[in-house]
């Protein structure tokens with residue numbers, strides 16, 4: 001689910017690593033501090049890690065280098081090919097945030113960068129609730145994604161992108177499901193997490209969510 005943007009990623013896969021390096025002026029600010037953002041997500045992880053929206057495998061590389069056991073899930077075939085070209089041994093599955101193979105592996109941390117906004121806010125909440133049911137050993141979620149402090153701030157950023165002539169960015173911000181910090185806080189809290197946010201650049205925030213002990217679900 002939330003796969004309505006998949007065609008874009010099959011097309012983007014070839015040039016994606018150039019975009020994250022800041023070559024595309026429209027997305028330079030979005031990928032500002034990219035390496036540090038991935039590093040922070042990796043540093044916040046522990047144990048066996050389940051990664052959603054692996055893309056070309058840049059976060060995966062940091063997780064593997066830190067010695068975590070990583071399982072990846074990625075809906076785009078071309079992105080999966082790119083990631084596997086870098087890490088041929090990676091356990092990488094076709095799937096998305098909501099539907100993925102339920103293998104018999106225990107997960108301690110769930111991570112994702114630049115991808116959770118592909119779900120609507122209703123789907124985001126459903127995904128988090130599912131994770132607490134499917135992965136009883138999961139204690140932590142560490143995500144990084146574009147979010148806005150308020151709806152007005154989001155509108156201002158769209159206007160600013162239009163003024164700068166960044167039409168792709170302006171369209172992207174309106175088309176996909178970028179939410180606000182208060183809404184994201186509500187979503188994580190209602191799914192049973194204590195959540196904190198740290199701003200990493202003008203667009204991206206680091207989300208660190210720890211499962212509350214009173215939220216344990218027996219299944």
Ligand SMILES: C[S@@+](CC[C@H](N)C(=O)[O-])C[C@H]1O[C@@H](n2cnc3c(N)ncnc32)[C@H](O)[C@@H]1O
Nearest residue numbers: 001002009053054055076096097113114115118
């Ligand atoms: C902007 S890229 C981010 C890639 C990588 N995580 C990174 O930080 O560079 C977004 C990725 O999310 C994937 N994606 C799109 N919809 C998704 C969904 N519903 N569930 C999981 N991943 C999705 C895309 O195919 C793409 O690989």
